[in-house]
Amino acid sequence: MKQDLAEIKGEIFTAMGHSNRIRILEFLKDGEKCACEIVPALEIEQSNLSRHMKILVQAGILNSWKEGQKVMYEIADKKFIKILDDISTILKNRIQNRMKVLEEL
Amino acid sequence: MKQDLAEIKGEIFTAMGHSNRIRILEFLKDGEKCACEIVPALEIEQSNLSRHMKILVQAGILNSWKEGQKVMYEIADKKFIKILDDISTILKNRIQNRMKVLEEL
DNA sequence: TGTATTTATGATTAACTATTCATATATTAA
DNA sequence: TTAATATATGAATAGTTAATCATAAATACA
Secondary structure (H helix, E strand, C coil), rough: CCCHHHHHHHHHHHHHCCCCHHHHHHHHHCCCHHHHHHHHHHHHHHHHHHHHHHHHHCCCCCCEEECEEEEEEEEECCCHHHHHHHHHHHHHHHHHHHHHHHCCC | CCHHHHHHHHHHHHHHHHHHHHHHHHHHHCEEEEEEHHHHCCCCHHHHHHHHHHHHHCCCCCEEEEEECCEEEEECCCCHHHHHHHHHHHHHHHHHHHHHHHHHC
């Protein structure tokens, strides 16, 4: 199981590489939530959510702990939020640049 | 083909979710390169590299253009480099935090 | 023109991923 | 103890991804 840095980085991006996992991370931006809050909010089937959460925890993107019968989740590092915001900016710029091209016609 | 933002973001992270594609992006950090430079530098089989490059271009992470018989590639937005650097920082911090825990024993 | 160089792609195969349903496990509350 | 709530997981299935080999296509070069 010898892993170089590129492999670990790849695993982090793979874990972020799903629309529902993006939605989950954005839902967790402003603080910890339990799975039971995420299921109805994002309309993801319970067993499916459980597996998505496992992927995010295993990649070290989320911390999780138990509170009674609930399992709580939070984003493990604020830099993940920054990365999500940067991706939003990249997409915004893409759209703006396409608009500029259209205006020049 | 109705796509919301989370889906597009997911596609970008999926495109970055492979160790060889991370290596390719890091190799392109300091400027444009042709495929024929990447193949020997990263020791990726030519047809395999061609497919990895296609994935990165289709996700909008790389720009590509032809120069004679060569195909050139460059990172489409400096923010992708920033994201890669942020991931490196996250991993560095992870290791440091683990060290701290050990020191406290 | 024929040859070398560079890149892309069809076909195949193996491995991995996501989803669902049913059910198990753990915790709390009655 | 029984029921309700919250979460995890085995099994099945469909779909996707990565890698490889052989070969095609495009360009440059002698």
